Amino acid sequence: MDSATSDLTGTRPPLRSTAENGLKIVIVGGFGVGKTTMVRSVSDIRPLNTEETMTRAGEGVDDLTDVQSKTTTTIAFDFGRISLNDTTVLYLFGAPGQERFWFLWDRLFSGTLGAVVLVDTRRLADSWYAIDRLEQHGMPFIVATNDFGGPHYSGEEVREALDLPEGIPLIECDARSRESSKEVLITLVNHLYDLSFSARESTT
Amino acid sequence: MKRPGRDDDPDRLYTVTGGRSRSETDAFDLVTLVVGECEPAAGMQSEHASILRICRSPTAVVEIASDLGLPVSIVRILLGDLHAAGRITARHPRTPATADQLPDPEILKQVLVGLRNL
Ligand SMILES: Nc1nc2c(ncn2[C@@H]2O[C@H](COP(=O)(O)OP(=O)(O)OP(=O)(O)O)[C@@H](O)[C@H]2O)c(=O)[nH]1
Ligand SMILES: [Mg+2]
Numbered sequence: 001m002d003s004a005t006s007d008l009t010g011t012r013p014p015l016r017s018t019a020e021n022g023l024k025i026v027i028v029g030g031f032g033v034g035k036t037t038m039v040r041s042v043s044d045i046r047p048l049n050t051e052e053t054m055t056r057a058g059e060g061v062d063d064l065t066d067v068q069s070k071t072t073t074t075i076a077f078d079f080g081r082i083s084l085n086d087t088t089v090l091y092l093f094g095a096p097g098q099e100r101f102w103f104l105w106d107r108l109f110s111g112t113l114g115a116v117v118l119v120d121t122r123r124l125a126d127s128w129y130a131i132d133r134l135e136q137h138g139m140p141f142i143v144a145t146n147d148f149g150g151p152h153y154s155g156e157e158v159r160e161a162l163d164l165p166e167g168i169p170l171i172e173c174d175a176r177s178r179e180s181s182k183e184v185l186i187t188l189v190n191h192l193y194d195l196s197f198s199a200r201e202s203t204t
Numbered sequence: 205m206k207r208p209g210r211d212d213d214p215d216r217l218y219t220v221t222g223g224r225s226r227s228e229t230d231a232f233d234l235v236t237l238v239v240g241e242c243e244p245a246a247g248m249q250s251e252h253a254s255i256l257r258i259c260r261s262p263t264a265v266v267e268i269a270s271d272l273g274l275p276v277s278i279v280r281i282l283l284g285d286l287h288a289a290g291r292i293t294a295r296h297p298r299t300p301a302t303a304d305q306l307p308d309p310e311i312l313k314q315v316l317v318g319l320r321n322l
Binding site for chain 1: 234235236254258260261264267269271272276295297308309311313316317318319320
């Protein structure tokens with residue numbers, strides 16, 4: 001790679017020339033819950049960040065030519081990447097679960113395989129909104145609780161507080177650990193596999 | 205009104221994209237892998253030239269956006285131009301585009317094998 005290219009791409013290693021299928025998994029969670037840490041733990045590259053903006057006409061304003069009547073929503077998110085084999089690359093996105101983020105879900109994350117809701121057990125209520133929205137979007141997900149040293153809650157207690165159905169996997173993790181973060185992703189993909197498999201069984 | 209940040213200044217975005225908006229560019233997913241089919245040439249718009257340099261190896265739309273420091277929707281428009289001119293090719297993801305369709309179990313199996321081998 002010449003220097004003009006590395007000025008743009010930094011030290012990021014290039015993908016193989018045979019790479020052809022990009023997949024997405026999203027990690028959603030409240031502020032400071034460990035999203036970027038989890039992406040970093042499993043990514044082949046240092047996490048990158050980018051943003052998306054959406055301009056919407058202001059509501060209840062008559063004169064739409066007035067620039068001030070439009071609002072711009074900006075959502076920043078970070079991501080990492082794992083080359084799974086010669087052709088398949090998995091992109092992991094760490095995304096804030098706050099309200100304005102969901103306006104951009106369809107534009108950014110349609111086609112996502114599934115989501116991990118990362119939860120700090122000291123602030124369980126922070127994840128209610130994200131869980132609601134994933135259910136509404138019909139997006140399969142699992143919940144991973146990150147241990148920040150608060151009081152320990154049993155799986156049943158967390159399930160109850162989140163009103164989480166039995167069929168949705170719930171696991172504990174340490175986002176700083178590569179092995180633990182890998183295990184979270186494997187739990188999600190196993191869950192997706194079960195869903196996909198039984199959906200196919202029931203239609204044949 | 206919110207103070208515009210570096211990258212969401214409407215005037216700057218208007219200039220970069222020649223005033224067009226998204227519509228025709230929805231084909232580019234965040235993880236569509238883009239491959240340059242020619243070298244940057246003198247006289248090209250600088251963002252187009254940068255994209256061709258970045259895409260000497262397959263690069264996802266979201267990586268290009270991050271490298272250029274531009275919002276994803278603007279990058280999609282720039283990619284639409286280059287694609288229409290035959291200067292890039294796009295490898296689109298082979299996953300269902302709607303949320304209520306589950307991915308193919310074969311793809312999921314590949315993902316599991318890849319993750320276990322990490
Ligand atoms: N004890 C403990 N600390 C963690 C864990 N995961 C992350 N942290 C720490 O928590 C802090 C926040 O982690 P981040 O990964 O930046 O969290 P984030 O969700 O990306 O935060 P925002 O993007 O700001 O919302 C950092 O100091 C991490 O080192 C964990 O599993 N256990
Ligand atoms: Mg973060």
